[in-house]
Amino acid sequence: MSPRHVILETLQGGYHGGAESRLMIHEGTCGTATNVRQEVERVGLIEVCEENDVEVVYGSCDGNCWAAPSATLRHENDASEFVEKRFSRLDELIRVEDFGVLLNGMQRGQGFVDGKSGLLDRLGRLDGSLEHAVWLGAYSNVDQILRGSKSDALQRIEDWKLTGRGGAHFPTALKWRLASGNEGPRYLVVNAEEGEPGVFKDRHLLEGDPHRLLEGILICCFVVGIEKVFIYVNGQARAAFNSLSKAVEQAKAAGLLGPEFLPNGLRVDIELRQGAGGYVCGEESVILNSIEGARPVPRFKPPFATDEGLWGRPTVINNAETLAAVTTLWQDEPPPTKLVSLSGNVARPGVYEVPADGTLSWAGLLLQAGGEPGSTPAILLGGPSGVFVIPERYDEKIKMSEVGAGGLVALAPDSSIRSVVQALTKYNLRESCGECTPCREGTLRLDALLSVDTVDFDKVTSLVEVMSEASLCMLGGMAGRPVLSAIEDFPTIWKGKA
Amino acid sequence: MSEWRRPLEIADHEMREFISELSMIEREKQYLLPSFHLAQEIFGWVPPVAVEKIADFLRVPLSEVYATLTAYSELRIAPDEKDYWFICTGVACEMKGAQNIVQQLADADEFKVRDIDCQFLCSLAPVCVDDSGGLHGRVEVSELISGIRESQTGGE
Structure with a gap:
C-alpha cells in the first residue's frame, strides 16, 4: 500500500461518522448575520436535540442563504445513506413531540431532498474537521489522479x-x-x-x-x-x-x-x-x-x-x-457546473449551481429561486461590468460565456434601470485605480454623460469604444458594458429627468 | 490631509507588539501588504510611525511604501471615526430600500450612519455593518434605530 493510501485511510479511519442523527447549524457569514446561535436557542432546537439524542454541530451556510437563520437535521446510516430536513428561517418554536415524529418520519426515508450535486455537494454539511471532509469524499479525486x-x-x-x-x-x-x-x-x-x-x-x-x-x-x-x-x-x-x-x-x-x-x-x-x-x-x-x-x-x-x-x-x-x-x-457523470450568486427580486436568493452545458433557461433559474419571470423586468449579470437580460430572452438557455463571474441580480418591477446603471458607473469611477487614462478619465466622463437629462447616445457609444479598446485592464475595458446594454434594451429611459 | 497630520498618540504596548510581530515577518518586499494588515490589526489603522518601521524593516523606500499603502481602499491612513454604522448600498440592498434607510436615519440626525459599497451578503438584503464591523442581514429601520441607539449611547 502506498503511503498516500495510508494517509487517506488513516484520515477516514479516524472518523466514525459522528452521531447517527446530527443537527448542522448553518453558521458562516449568513448565519452570523442573522444571529443563528441565539435563534436556535430561542426556538428550542438545542433542547429538543438533547432530548432526542441528536448531536449539534456548527457548520457553514449551505448556499441556501435565503433560509438563514437555518439548521439541517441529517440522519445517516452506515452505508452513508441519509435523509435531511432543513429548518429554514427559524421563526417558529419547535416542540419536542413534533421533533420526535419528524425523526421517525425521516428514518422511514421521507426526508427532504434538495437535489444538490457537484460543487455544492459538501457545502453546509461539514463539521470543519479534515476527517469529516475526507469521509464525504474530499481528496478522493486527487488520489485517483495521482495514480x-x-x-x-x-x-x-x-x-x-x-x-x-x-x-x-x-x-x-x-x-x-x-x-x-x-x-x-x-x-x-x-x-x-x-x-x-x-x-x-x-x-x-x-x-x-x-x-x-x-x-x-x-x-x-x-x-x-x-x-x-x-x-x-x-x-x-x-x-x-x-x-x-x-x-x-x-x-x-x-x-x-x-x-x-x-x-x-x-x-x-x-x-x-x-x-x-x-x-x-x-x-x-x-x-x-x-x-x-x-x-x-x-x-x-x-x-x-x-x-x-x-x-x-x-x-x-x-x-x-x-x-x-x-x-x-x-465523477462517473461529471456535471461541469457554474456557481452563480442570485439575489434581488426572488424569494430564495443564494448560491445556485447552473449546468454548464446550457440546459437551464433564465426563466428556469428564476423559478428555481422562487422568482417570477413575469414580474422581473431584467436580470443584471455581472455587476459593474455586466449586462442586462431582458424578459424576451428568459426562455433562452444560460450560456457560460454570458454569466461572467456569476453575480446575478433579478430586478424588481419598480427598479429604475437608469439609477442602477448610474450607480454601477459611479462604482467603476470610484474603483478605477487611475493607472491608465482611458479608464481614469473615461469613467469620470461616462458618469457625467449619464447625469444629464437626455443622454447623448453617440457620445456615450464612442467614449465606451475608446475605453474598451484602450484601457489597461478589464475594469475600464468593461465599464461601459452595462451602459450600452441598457441603452440597447431600454432606449426610452434615457430621455427626460435624470 | 489635516487629519493625517494631526499628532496622534500611539500606545507603547501596541507599538511594542507591532515591532515584535513585524520582526517575525521575512524581510522581503513581498510582505509589504501583510505588514500593513498587521499594523491595521494592532492599531486599527496604519500610523506614520508604523509605515516608517515597515519601510526600514523591509528595506523598501518610504515613498514606495506610501504609494502602495494608499492604493488599497481598505487600509486606513487615519484612525477611523468611531461609532459609525454603515448601510450597504449594493444593487440588491438598494432594491430593498437601502437609500431610504440611510435617509431616514440621517433625518433623525442623532445617528452616525453612512452608506457603504456592496458587503457581499446580497441574499440577506438590506444589510448593515455595525460599529464593530459585524454584519446584519434583513435589517429594518426600527430595529436599526434601537440597535444604534443602544450602541451609541449605551456606553455613556
Missing part, C-alpha cells in the same frame, strides 16, 4: 471543456499546458478576491468546503509541476480566510501537501494572502503586483502570466471556483 499520468489528467479537463470561472472563460487545460511548457520554478496563484458587487459564491465555497479548493490545488500542482501556491483572498471575506487557513493547517499536519502524498518528491507550499480592497484587485496581473509588494495596478499584457508571472516566472492564475470545479470532473 494516472499528468497527460491523462489534462486530457480529462480538456474533454470536459472546463473553462475559467472568473468570467474570462479561458480553457483551463490550455492554461495549465502553457505554464507547464515553460521552465520552472512555476507558481500557482488562486484568485479568491471576488470583489465584484453581487457575487458571493467563492466566499461560500471557501467557508463551507475549503478542502475542495485544496484538492483542486493539488491536482494543478501535480499536473503543471508547481511547488509554491498563493491564495489571494478578499480582505473583507474574513470567515472564508479563517476557514481556509484552518484547512491548510489541517492538510499540512496530515501530510497531504508533502512528498508522502504527492508523487515525485513534490511538496506543495501554500501561502495565504489577504487583499485590502479595490475591485481592480480581482484582475490577475494586479494580484501578481499585490503579492510581490508592488502597487496594485495592472500590468501590460503580453507577457502573459503563464510565461512571465510572479517574479517573472511562469504562473498559473486560476479562480478559486475553477480549481474547485476541477475536482468534480472525475
